[in-house]
Amino acid sequence: MLLEQIHSPDELKKLSIEDLPKLAKEIRNFLIESLSETGGHLASNLGVVELTLALHYLFESPKDKILWDVGHQAYVHKLLTGRREQFPTLRQYHGLCGFPKMSESEHDVWETGHSSTSLSGAMGMAVARDLQQLDHKVIAVIGDGALTGGMALEALNHIGVEKKDLIVILNDNEMSISPNVGALHNYLGRLRTHRHYNKIKDEMEALLAKIPVAGQPFKKTLERVKDSLKYLVVDGVLFEELGLTYLGPVDGHELEELMEILRQAGDTEGPVLVHVVTKKGQGYEPAENDSVNYHGVGTYKIESGAFQKKASSAPQYPSIFGKTMIELAQQDQRIVAITPAMLTGSKLEDFAKHFPERCFDVGIAEQHATTFAAGIATQGLKPVLAIYSTFLQRGYDQVIHDVCRQNLNVIFAIDRAGFVGEDGETHQGIYDISFLRNQPNLTIMMPKDENELRQMLYTASQYDDGPIAIRYSKGSGTGIAMDQEWNKIPIGKSEILRSGNDAAILAFGTMVSPALEAADFLAQEGLNIRVINARFAKPLDKELLLGLAEEKLPILTVEEASLAGGFGSAVLEFYEEQGVQAFVSRMGVPDYYVEHGSIQEQLKEVGLTSDGIIQQIRGITVKRKQRA
Numbered sequence: 001m002l003l004e005q006i007h008s009p010d011e012l013k014k015l016s017i018e019d020l021p022k023l024a025k026e027i028r029n030f031l032i033e034s035l036s037e038t039g040g041h042l043a044s045n046l047g048v049v050e051l052t053l054a055l056h057y058l059f060e061s062p063k064d065k066i067l068w069d070v071g072h073q074a075y076v077h078k079l080l081t082g083r084r085e086q087f088p089t090l091r092q093y094h095g096l097c098g099f100p101k102m103s104e105s106e107h108d109v110w111e112t113g114h115s116s117t118s119l120s121g122a123m124g125m126a127v128a129r130d131l132q133q134l135d136h137k138v139i140a141v142i143g144d145g146a147l148t149g150g151m152a153l154e155a156l157n158h159i160g161v162e163k164k165d166l167i168v169i170l171n172d173n174e175m176s177i178s179p180n181v182g183a184l185h186n187y188l189g190r191l192r193t194h195r196h197y198n199k200i201k202d203e204m205e206a207l208l209a210k211i212p213v214a215g216q217p218f219k220k221t222l223e224r225v226k227d228s229l230k231y232l233v234v235d236g237v238l239f240e241e242l243g244l245t246y247l248g249p250v251d252g253h254e255l256e257e258l259m260e261i262l263r264q265a266g267d268t269e270g271p272v273l274v275h276v277v278t279k280k281g282q283g284y285e286p287a288e289n290d291s292v293n294y295h296g297v298g299t300y301k302i303e304s305g306a307f308q309k310k311a312s313s314a315p316q317y318p319s320i321f322g323k324t325m326i327e328l329a330q331q332d333q334r335i336v337a338i339t340p341a342m343l344t345g346s347k348l349e350d351f352a353k354h355f356p357e358r359c360f361d362v363g364i365a366e367q368h369a370t371t372f373a374a375g376i377a378t379q380g381l382k383p384v385l386a387i388y389s390t391f392l393q394r395g396y397d398q399v400i401h402d403v404c405r406q407n408l409n410v411i412f413a414i415d416r417a418g419f420v421g422e423d424g425e426t427h428q429g430i431y432d433i434s435f436l437r438n439q440p441n442l443t444i445m446m447p448k449d450e451n452e453l454r455q456m457l458y459t460a461s462q463y464d465d466g467p468i469a470i471r472y473s474k475g476s477g478t479g480i481a482m483d484q485e486w487n488k489i490p491i492g493k494s495e496i497l498r499s500g501n502d503a504a505i506l507a508f509g510t511m512v513s514p515a516l517e518a519a520d521f522l523a524q525e526g527l528n529i530r531v532i533n534a535r536f537a538k539p540l541d542k543e544l545l546l547g548l549a550e551e552k553l554p555i556l557t558v559e560e561a562s563l564a565g566g567f568g569s570a571v572l573e574f575y576e577e578q579g580v581q582a583f584v585s586r587m588g589v590p591d592y593y594v595e596h597g598s599i600q601e602q603l604k605e606v607g608l609t610s611d612g613i614i615q616q617i618r619g620i621t622v623k624r625k626q627r628a
């Protein structure tokens with residue numbers, strides 16, 4: 001096995017080029033087998049085997065800097081840089097990260113997870129290299145999906161004028177997670193299909209060379225035809241006009257061709273874009289035939305590709321969202337769904353089939369998606385922006401400047417709120433309460449179960465007094481039966497679920513269940529704990545909060561979100577503003593980045609469990625007795 005001999009790019013370089021196809025096959029088999037046990041981003045990595053081999057064979061990582069956009073396709077890079085033995089721990093607690101991680105290897109020169117950052121990072125590295133008169137290559141590998149991200153276009157705009165030596169490898173497999181979308185995608189399609197342009201051009205040049213002097217006037221005309229042909233078949237003209245040398249398109253699975261064009265790129269001065277055409281899922285039929293569902297996989301059977309279903313009794317919140325959206329759109333023509341490239345993850349595929357004219361996948365473009373929703377809202381429609389909490393961070397100014405300030409009726413369906421598990425620190429959905437709560441006009445709510453999610457979506461669809469955010473987890477609900485009728489939830493009203501006079505737990509969203517468990521357990525110790533489904537982080541239930549203070553009840557707030565600026569902070573601020581003394585303790589995510597693992601492991605790590613709540617309640621009730 002060649003792969004077992006390789007622990008660094010230096011050992012790769014000892015192989016002959018003729019060995020590489022065999023090594024590529026071994027790598028593909030390794031990925032298919034290993035990820036059948038661990039899950040992970042399978043299709044994207046199968047598509048970049050030859051590309052990654054060629055890069056590490058030709059260039060000198062880590063002296064030469066190789067950056068991986070999004071970074072979900074860096075498993076081959078990790079295999080070639082000494083981490084093969086760690087793959088059984090991929091994306092597991094304290095195991096191998098699913099994205100580039102500087103602490104893992106000197107070859108991971110740039111950490112990613114969110115899309116479209118590689119070109120800006122690469123440009124920074126190129127400028128710093130030149131300012132320090134250093135001499136190494138900077139190479140950014142970016143997918144066709146990631147290229148639709150605004151940041152990438154901002155970077156290209158800068159790269160093109162600074163003319164720094166920089167290699168952009170565009171890994172074009174025509175796919176984002178779903179099929180890629182947009183005008184840029186269509187343009188790349190024309191480039192891909194006009195590969196023979198260079199052949200026509202060469203043939204015309206050969207013909208021109210044969211034209212005798214007498215034919216000069218004709219020759220000039222033909223020259224102009226040849227040059228205009230370039231615009232006809234758009235051979236990289238967009239990138240060339242932006243100031244980059246365009247090379248390609250090249251077959252990203254043909255190692256010889258790939259090596260040749262990458263050598264050429266390495267020898268080209270100034271910024272170069274190499275257009276590499278690959279197939280997402282290459283070499284594994286189930287993934288080739290369905291790269292959408294094999295983009296991110298759980299465990300599966302290798303022979304059939306069949307996924308092993310996770311046993312979960314209750315439906316997952318995103319599925320409830322997708323189903324409810326169809327119900328609402330059937331009865332309300334104003335409803336419009338928007339997703340920034342997460343149609344599948346947000347469970348909007350069925351909605352898109354039912355209402356194609358009212359469903360927009362705008363690509364990896366969260367800023368545009370947010371302001372696009374604002375534009376729709378100005379015309380009396382009801383846009384629902386389905387967006388992961390972590391990716392909403394990309395559209396923050398647009399939330400402020402375009403939606404909240406103009407007080408527009410946009411519904412933010414904030415999916416993956418709370419811990420997300422295996423994607424880890426770059427994807428945790430734990431900051432949205434903190435970064436949204438300071439916005440005037442915005443309502444923020446979170447359901448305690450899947451039935452309440454459905455009712456919150458209905459409530460939001462009927463709410464015409466400004467923007468409203470509903471945040472919900474990626475996980476399963478509680479299995480509760482769904483109400484048949486629609487029930488509007490009174491804005492700003494919490495819900496007492498369990499009475500008690502020894503302490504009160506103000507639980508937010510997913511923390512309601514563990515709070516109820518803790519209260520039931522504490523009852524055995526004679527402690528009578530009131531449990532309240534807080535429901536709203538904004539506006540707060542002022543009447544309820546004032547009542548708790550009046551009763552001098554110790555209060556514990558619990559949220560699966562950043563403690564700093566979260567729901568608990570809002571409660572503290574409320575009492576301070578009211579000049580009311582209250583005994584408030586808070587539970588939430590402390591001030592550090594929580595790495596990959598399962599959601600349960602992440603919750604346990606920060607104490608957001610029923611046991612953790614029990615400990616806290618014991619503590620605050622003891623203090624209460626001491627005060628008495």
Ligand SMILES: Cc1ncc(C[n+]2csc(CCOP(=O)(O)OP(=O)(O)O)c2C)c(N)n1
Pocket residue numbers: 044047070072073113114115142143144145146147171173175176177280340341342364391394
């Ligand atoms: C800002 C941001 N939005 C959305 C995502 C979710 N996401 C991860 S990979 C991906 C598609 C990337 O497509 P491409 O760059 O073409 O890579 P491929 O998987 O095709 O290799 C998306 C939308 C993300 N990681 N970051």
Ligand SMILES: CC(=O)[C@@H](O)[C@H](O)COP(=O)(O)O
Pocket residue numbers: 070072113177295296345416420423474
């Ligand atoms: C790499 C990336 O950002 C996406 O693939 C993300 O991992 C999707 O997350 P879900 O699997 O929760 O939809």
Ligand SMILES: [Mg+2]
Pocket residue numbers: 143144145146171172173174175176180
């Ligand atoms: Mg792609």
